[in-house]
Amino acid sequence: MSQNTILEIKNVSKVFHTKDKDVEAIRNVSFNVKEGEFISIIGASGCGKTTLLRLIAGLEKNYGGDILLDGKKVEKAGLDRGVIFQEHRLLPWLTVEENLTIGLDGTKKELQDLAREYLKKVDLENFEKVYPSQLSGGMAQRVSIARALMRRPRILLLDEPLGALDALTRMNMQAEIDRIREEEKTTMIMVTHDIDEAIFLGDKVVVMKPRPAEVDQIISIKIPRPRLRNSEDFAFYRNTITNMFNHSIMDYAI
Amino acid sequence: MAKELTLTGKGTVEKNIFKKLSGDIGSSKFGPRFLALLNTIAVPVLLIILWQALAGSGLLLEVILPSPVKVIKAFFEMIKDGSLGVDLAVSGKRVLIGYLWGAGIALILGVFSGLNKIAERVFSPIINVIRQIPLYAWMPIIILWFGIGEVSKEIIIARGVLIPIYLNTLQGIKGVQAEYFELAEVLELKRSVFLRKIVLPSAVSSIFTGLRLGAGNAWMAVVAAEMLGGLTGLGYALMKSREFLWSDKLIALMVVIGVIGVVIDVILRKIEENTLRWKKKTVR
Ligand SMILES: Nc1ncnc2c1ncn2[C@@H]1O[C@H](COP(=O)(O)OP(=O)(O)OP(=O)(O)O)[C@@H](O)[C@H]1O
Numbered sequence: 001m002s003q004n005t006i007l008e009i010k011n012v013s014k015v016f017h018t019k020d021k022d023v024e025a026i027r028n029v030s031f032n033v034k035e036g037e038f039i040s041i042i043g044a045s046g047c048g049k050t051t052l053l054r055l056i057a058g059l060e061k062n063y064g065g066d067i068l069l070d071g072k073k074v075e076k077a078g079l080d081r082g083v084i085f086q087e088h089r090l091l092p093w094l095t096v097e098e099n100l101t102i103g104l105d106g107t108k109k110e111l112q113d114l115a116r117e118y119l120k121k122v123d124l125e126n127f128e129k130v131y132p133s134q135l136s137g138g139m140a141q142r143v144s145i146a147r148a149l150m151r152r153p154r155i156l157l158l159d160e161p162l163g164a165l166d167a168l169t170r171m172n173m174q175a176e177i178d179r180i181r182e183e184e185k186t187t188m189i190m191v192t193h194d195i196d197e198a199i200f201l202g203d204k205v206v207v208m209k210p211r212p213a214e215v216d217q218i219i220s221i222k223i224p225r226p227r228l229r230n231s232e233d234f235a236f237y238r239n240t241i242t243n244m245f246n247h248s249i250m251d252y253a254i
Numbered sequence: 255m256a257k258e259l260t261l262t263g264k265g266t267v268e269k270n271i272f273k274k275l276s277g278d279i280g281s282s283k284f285g286p287r288f289l290a291l292l293n294t295i296a297v298p299v300l301l302i303i304l305w306q307a308l309a310g311s312g313l314l315l316e317v318i319l320p321s322p323v324k325v326i327k328a329f330f331e332m333i334k335d336g337s338l339g340v341d342l343a344v345s346g347k348r349v350l351i352g353y354l355w356g357a358g359i360a361l362i363l364g365v366f367s368g369l370n371k372i373a374e375r376v377f378s379p380i381i382n383v384i385r386q387i388p389l390y391a392w393m394p395i396i397i398l399w400f401g402i403g404e405v406s407k408e409i410i411i412a413r414g415v416l417i418p419i420y421l422n423t424l425q426g427i428k429g430v431q432a433e434y435f436e437l438a439e440v441l442e443l444k445r446s447v448f449l450r451k452i453v454l455p456s457a458v459s460s461i462f463t464g465l466r467l468g469a470g471n472a473w474m475a476v477v478a479a480e481m482l483g484g485l486t487g488l489g490y491a492l493m494k495s496r497e498f499l500w501s502d503k504l505i506a507l508m509v510v511i512g513v514i515g516v517v518i519d520v521i522l523r524k525i526e527e528n529t530l531r532w533k534k535k536t537v538r
């Protein structure tokens with residue numbers, strides 16, 4: 001697979017200046033993302049994963065280094081990057097359909113058709129007129145994925161999108177995201193806490209060191225899809241990454 | 255049965271007792287709705303009985319405390335001679351005009367201040383100073399400037415309405431979650447869409463609180479304003495009743511004023527519920 005590089009992250013660092021101290025959230029992070037690739041980012045809690053994703057999304061300003069999307073420096077948020085937050089962030093006073101089409105241009109009919117088409121992609125047919133409070137957590141997160149996909153972003157950024165779901169729903173949703181990736185060929189970067197999730201979905205797993213976030217290693221996952229969690233290959237990667245964590249925690253302690 | 259008890263433990267037993275209790279209530283011949291009503295009106299009914307007893311005992315002069323029956327008679331008398339209708343219409347019109355002005359200005363200033371730091375720095379201190387001066391302290395100067403005609407009364411009402419609606423609108427709009435601002439950035443929403451689809455809906459609950467508080471204030475203000483002068487309106491009728499020692503009419507008027515206040519609140523609440531339909535829907 002020889003694909004174009006879509007996103008370049010070069011020596012990116014970010015310091016938060018708070019009242020009483022400066023927090024260095026990210027230090028010298030570099031990696032590239034190719035078109036169609038799925039990148040899992042994994043790291044200890046509070047190490048700076050969300051900050052990195054928000055930087056790519058353009059929601060955090062003033063950073064060191066360069067983030068280049070199709071060669072252009074990221075300065076602010078925009079429709080070329082779809083963001084799936086940890087919570088679904090649907091507007092409770094709008095129906096699913098209104099949530100999906102908010103801010104889009106087109107006739108009523110066009111927008112309705114578009115909403116229906118994308119709801120179908122996330123397996124939620126006939127949910128157009130429903131309010132978010134009538135959806136379960138997994139369903140709401142699927143709507144938020146549809147909302148992002150509908151805008152045909154160059155890249156989809158997912159910040160622990162399944163973090164709030166129970167284990168079973170989580171597994172189903174992982175399969176769902178895998179299917180969407182397969183069908184839409186969208187480039188995706190997903191932050192997660194869960195080693196299995198990172199391996200199940202990722203072409204590459206970026207392992208971060210605890211604070212401030214630095215790239216520890218980038219591991220290419222060479223298992224054919226769809227992946228089976230109980231396969232030998234899977235176990236191999238699981239062990240490798242788990243060991244890495246043990247080491248980096250040791251380093252950190254010393 | 256015994257096995258079930260040991261298995262389920264204390265919590266379930268307590269739950270069963272609770273269920274039994276509520277079951278008894280539910281299955282009684284009155285039904286739970288009637289009981290809830292009884293719950294609400296028990297104390298008022300007791301007070302009225304006490305009132306009747308006290309009035310009937312002859313311990314107090316009738317001028318001081320007329321019996322409930324006399325008050326009800328006075329009420330129907332006022333309906334029959336048309337005076338209540340006229341007073342209501344006059345006061346109602348004043349409230350409506352004053353309320354619309356006050357609410358309109360408050361909404362515009364509130365939305366503006368909520369969206370714009372500079373506007374907030376201009377208006378909030380002014381409103382705060384106005385707020386600190388009680389309504390009664392405003393009346394002399396308003397009357398001095400505008401006389402005792404309609405305009406004065408409407409201004410007094412508008413002043414009472416302005417404060418809660420402004421403050422609640424401002425608070426509601428400033429309360430829009432930072433998360434939604436980010437969402438608007440990510441979705442590249444136009445400012446007008448952001449205002450209509452995100453800011454206003456998230457502030458609407460708070461705005462309604464303001465509108466309801468304002469309505470209560472308007473109703474109080476009109477009575478106060480009419481007691482100062484003029485020859486019509488509920489406030490004037492109250493003053494006249496006092497002067498002529500018509501205590502039965504006086505109390506009847508007070509009850510009317512109270513009931514109408516409640517009715518206005520209930521209507522606004524219904525409108526609010528209708529507007530916030532999405533809140534009620536839950537998982538099917
Ligand atoms: N706006 C901010 N101001 C100050 N410090 C911040 C801000 N945002 C994040 N931080 C700090 O930066 C560090 C990294 O935070 P971040 O949320 O990126 O971590 P994370 O890896 O996503 O954690 P988690 O796995 O718990 O979600 C933390 O120490 C956090 O306190």
Ligand SMILES: [Mg+2]
Nearest residue numbers: 049050051159
């Ligand atoms: Mg995070």
